[in-house]
């Protein structure tokens with residue numbers, strides 16, 4: 001199917017709606033107040049990143065760290081389909097919520113030490129998940145397989161401290177880092193570096209850049225700073241910001 005043929009696409013979408021029954025977790029926006037606006041804002045940001053790597057000849061996969069119900073992953077898949085980016089997408093998440101707060105940087109942060117805003121550790125209630133009839137990571141993969149081919153969607157379930165011990169054997173073109181914590185973010189950056197996945201031109205999209213009052217001593221801002229100071233292979237320049245909290249950076253090989 002030509003992904004730009006809107007008539008055929010709406011027929012397929014109608015067919016899938018009729019066939020599925022039940023809810024589609026990847027279409028539920030849990031994080032933002034206004035789902036339509038959030039979709040527009042994030043679509044534009046991800047589209048800029050994907051066009052940059054696709055047209056600019058930066059090979060490799062999209063890797064998402066922080067999947068939750070697959071809302072942002074769906075946006076990535078839809079854009080990849082639309083712009084003929086035929087690479088893989090990796091979905092890294094515990095699918096069981098946030099890890100223990102092992103870093104004092106997180107425990108002392110405004111969001112945890114101060115407001116404890118993730119007291120439920122961002123975990124879906126088990127009873128609620130039963131409606132999907134299968135472990136929700138497989139529900140997410142199946143729903144996204146209606147957008148791009150299933151073999152391109154690689155689910156890595158578990159905490160990053162485990163799943164990044166063996167990194168994908170390919171470069172990352174776009175890393176979407178939406179895992180809230182300093183500890184998780186630094187594990188992602190160090191893991192991708194150790195696994196030789198980073199390259200000249202890799203785009204880093206930080207969804208939580210302005211969390212913690214945008215204070216550079218916490219969260220994703222602190223993690224990028226610490227990562228850049230810890231190695232000499234890459235520098236980074238800021239590219240654009242999006243929404244109230246997101247920021248895009250481009251990595252440069254030295």
Ligand SMILES: C[S@@+](CC[C@H](N)C(=O)[O-])C[C@H]1O[C@@H](n2cnc3c(N)ncnc32)[C@H](O)[C@@H]1O
Pocket residue numbers: 030031065066067068069070071072073092093094095096097098099122158159160161178179180181183184
């Ligand atoms: C804000 S949610 C992601 C939202 C998603 N990108 C969206 O737009 O719908 C953060 C996710 O990061 C995951 N996460 C955070 N730290 C993690 C870690 N160290 N290992 C695995 N998953 C982690 C949590 O399980 C949670 O699902």
